[in-house]
Amino acid sequence: MRPLQAEIRLDHLRHNYQTLKNIHGNKLLAVIKANAYGHGAVRCAHALSDLADGFAVATLEEAIELRQSGIDNPIVLLEGVFDVAEYARIDEYKLWPAVGNQWQLEGLVHHEWQNPVTVWLKMDSGMHRTGFFPHNYAAAYTALKQCKHVDEIVKFSHFACADEPENGMTEMQIEAFDLGCEGLAGEESLANSPAILNVPEARRDWAGRAWLCMGCRRSAVPMSV
Numbered sequence: 001m002r003p004l005q006a007e008i009r010l011d012h013l014r015h016n017y018q019t020l021k022n023i024h025g026n027k028l029l030a031v032i033k034a035n036a037y038g039h040g041a042v043r044c045a046h047a048l049s050d051l052a053d054g055f056a057v058a059t060l061e062e063a064i065e066l067r068q069s070g071i072d073n074p075i076v077l078l079e080g081v082f083d084v085a086e087y088a089r090i091d092e093y094k095l096w097p098a099v100g101n102q103w104q105l106e107g108l109v110h111h112e113w114q115n116p117v118t119v120w121l122k123m124d125s126g127m128h129r130t131g132f133f134p135h136n137y138a139a140a141y142t143a144l145k146q147c148k149h150v151d152e153i154v155k156f157s158h159f160a161c162a163d164e165p166e167n168g169m170t171e172m173q174i175e176a177f178d179l180g181c182e183g184l185a186g187e188e189s190l191a192n193s194p195a196i197l198n199v200p201e202a203r204r205d206w207a208g209r210a211w212l213c214m215g216c217r218r219s220a221v222p223m224s225v
Contacts (some may be wrong), residue, residue: 008039010047020209024196027053029208042069060086067093080104087111100130113149125157125173134180141184155181156189163194
């Protein structure tokens, strides 16, 4: 097997982020989990720090690395915590945790927060990876709303196959999400990279852009590689 080397043009990275943000029309997370998919999270984050509305990572360790390197943009922990003890470090580094199950919710509500916290409350609208089912979502939202340290709640979900426009699954997920969020105030986030390009009704207050889309050679929009 021949060795593979990826060369990242940071000026192209900035161009592609701004292109997708313009298409989306609202705020956009740059998803740089797993060391920016192996391309260097710290370097990529610094290249985007003056443009990005926020970053998204998978683990607490990834977020702390960014904070300690000088990144002060909002950072969302897409998986939330893996142990309730992690809420202390989330509080210390002023991170935005996702909450996608009951034990994460209870741990957050019972933590003695020193700083207000923005929570990303996840709904399982059909992907079946993590998140509250639509019929349980309002109860989880209400529990967070009653926590005096919760500053904002961003309602979000994740699409299973937004890169398959003919599939019909994305439209079903949007309908499930909207029904589950009915009457619940606050910002929303639905669109991933393919949904930004293909599904205008998924463009809400926030979107998340995966790294690999930024180098896509087959995109119909002017991406740089």
